[in-house]
Amino acid sequence: MRYLFKTRYEQDLRIARQPSDLFWYGLLLAVMVVFPIVAGEFYVGEVAGVLIFAVAGVGLMLLTGYTGLVSLGHAAFLGIGAYTNAVLLAQGVPFAITLPTSFVVTALAGIAIGVPTLRMSGLYLAIATLAFGSIIGNVFSKWNSVTGGFDGFPVQTPTILGFRIQGANGIYYTSLVVLIFVLWLAANILRSPLGRAMVAIRDSEISAQSMGIHLAKYKTIAFALSAGITGLAGALFAHYVRHLAPDAFDILLSIQFVTIVFIGGLGSIHGAIFGAIFVRLLPQAIAIVRDDLPFGIGRMPGLEPSLFGLFLVLFILFEPGGLYGRWLKLKQYFRSFPMYKGSTFKRQKAYAKSERLR
C-alpha cells in the first residue's frame, strides 16, 4: 500500500492528486497527440468518434451521475448543437464563434427543458425528456427552411486561425482540444461549491435544501451546463458526419449516451471516458464477429440496440460502479496483492432506511 501524505489543504484542490497522476496524464496526452501521425486514417476517425462521445458523456454525467437527474433526450441537445454550428457556418460566421454559440444555444435549450421539469425525477423526468427529444427531432425534420428537413444539411469545412479543419486529423485534434477543455470545466465544477451542491441534490434533496441549497437554481444550472457541453459535442459531431440528417438524433442515440454514463460508472468523470470507449467500440466488435455468429444471429435486425440494452441491464445489476469501478477494484487488487479481500468493497449494511419526505 502507498499512502499519500498531505501537508496542505491546497493539495486536495489539485486536479492531479498525486505526482504520479501528473505523469500518467501527461503520457496519455503525449500518446493522444502523436496517435494520428502513426495510425491510419480509419483509426484516427474512430478515435475522434470516441472523443466526441466522451464530450457528450461528460455532459450527461454531470446531470445524471452527479445531480441524479436522468435524461433520455440528450440526442436532441447533440442535434441542437450540431444544427446551430452548421447553420451559422453556412451563414459565413467563423468557427471560433459558432462553436461557443453552439454551447450557449444548447444551454438555453437545456434551461427550457430543465425549468418545467424541476419537480420531476426518476421515471417522470425520463419520460418528459424523452418527449422533449422527440419534439426536437420533429423540429429538425420539419423546419425545412433552416435545417433542410430530410434532405439533410451539408456541413461546411471550418477554418480556425487560417487552418482548414478537415479530414480525420482535423476533427481528431479539434475534438481532443474540446474534450480537454470540457474535462477541465468538469473538474472545476466538481471541486467548487457548485459541484458539491449537485452531489447534495443527488443524494438527498431534503437535506440539500436544509443546508441552504436552492434546488430549482442548481437543477437549472446543471441542466444548462449538461446541455451546453453536449451541444459542444454536437458541433464537433456535425463535422464528424459532414452531412446532418434529422433521424441521426433519435432515441437510440440518447440511449447510447445513457449507456455511456451507466456502464462507465455513475458519478465519475473517468467513467464517462470509459463509457464512450465502450459505446463506440461495441458496434465495431459486433461488425467483426457478425458473420461468425451461429443461427444467423448476426443478421438479426436490432442486434446492436438489444446488446446495448443487455449490457446496460447487466451492469446495473452486477457492477453498479461501472467500468471505472471495476478498474479501481483491479488497481486495488494489485496494490494490496496478495492481501486482497473480496469484502473490501462490500458496503456496510445501512441500519436505518432514511425517511423520504417526498
Add this chain to the structure above:
Amino acid sequence: MSYFEAKSIAVRFGGIRAVDDVSFDVNKGEVFCIIGPNGAGKTTIFNLISRIYNVTDGKLVFDGQDFTKMPAHRIAGLGIARTFQNIELFANASVLQNLLIGRHTHAQANLLAQLCFLPSTRRAEIGHREKVEDVIDFLELQRYRDTLIANLPYGVRKIVELGRALCTEPKILLLDEPSSGLNAEETEVMGFWIEDIQKDLGITVIMVEHDMSLVTAVANRVMALNYGKVLAMGTPAEVQRDPEVIRAYLGGDP
C-alpha cells in the same frame, strides 16, 4: 422578546391535526427539549421550522424576524441548522464533502469564477476547508475524513450529521433524536457534545429526544407534546412529575 418563538403554530394533514396550536419560546443559549410519545408531532414541528411544511396557522419568529413564509433553502442562511431523525447524509460522498456542503450558505461565489476555478475560488475553498477542519477536530472525526458515508457505522454517521449542521455556523441547532440508534455509551458521549455545543460554541439547541437520561442531563427546559398539543412545559423534573405527561406515556385516555 424571546430569541426564538413559535406562536400557536398548527398544521393539518388531511384530517389529522399533527400540530395543533403549539406555542413555545426558546431563550438564547439554552437547550430546549421536546418530548412526547410516537406520533406526537415532534418531527413535524421541526419540519415546520425548516419550512419543509407550511403552517396552516400561526407564526414563527427568530431574532425578531418573522420567517413563517420564507423558502426552505433560506433557513440555513438565517442561522437555523438541523439533523434528521433517520439521518439524511449525502451517502455517496465522503465525510469531508458532506461537511463542505454544510458550508454552502457561506460559499455563494460567482458562477463563472467557479467554472474557471479562479484564485478567488481557490482561496475561498481553503477558507471553508479550515472551518471544516475545526469541526472535524471538535467532533474527533479525523480518521473518517475521506470515508464514504455509505461505509460508516451508524453511530459515526450521527456525529457526521451533527458536524454538517455545525459547519453552517448556526445560531440555533435542531436535533431530531440525537441518541436514537446509539448505545448507552455513545448516548453519553452525545450528551457531552451537546453540552459543549451549548457552552463552548454558544449555540442554542432545540432537541427532540426520547431518552430521558439524556434529556435530564442536558435540557434547561422541556416541552411535552401529545397528539399535536402541548401537555406540559418546565424544567425536566417538573415535566417528568406532571400527571398529564405520566398518563400520556403510560397509556389511558388522552
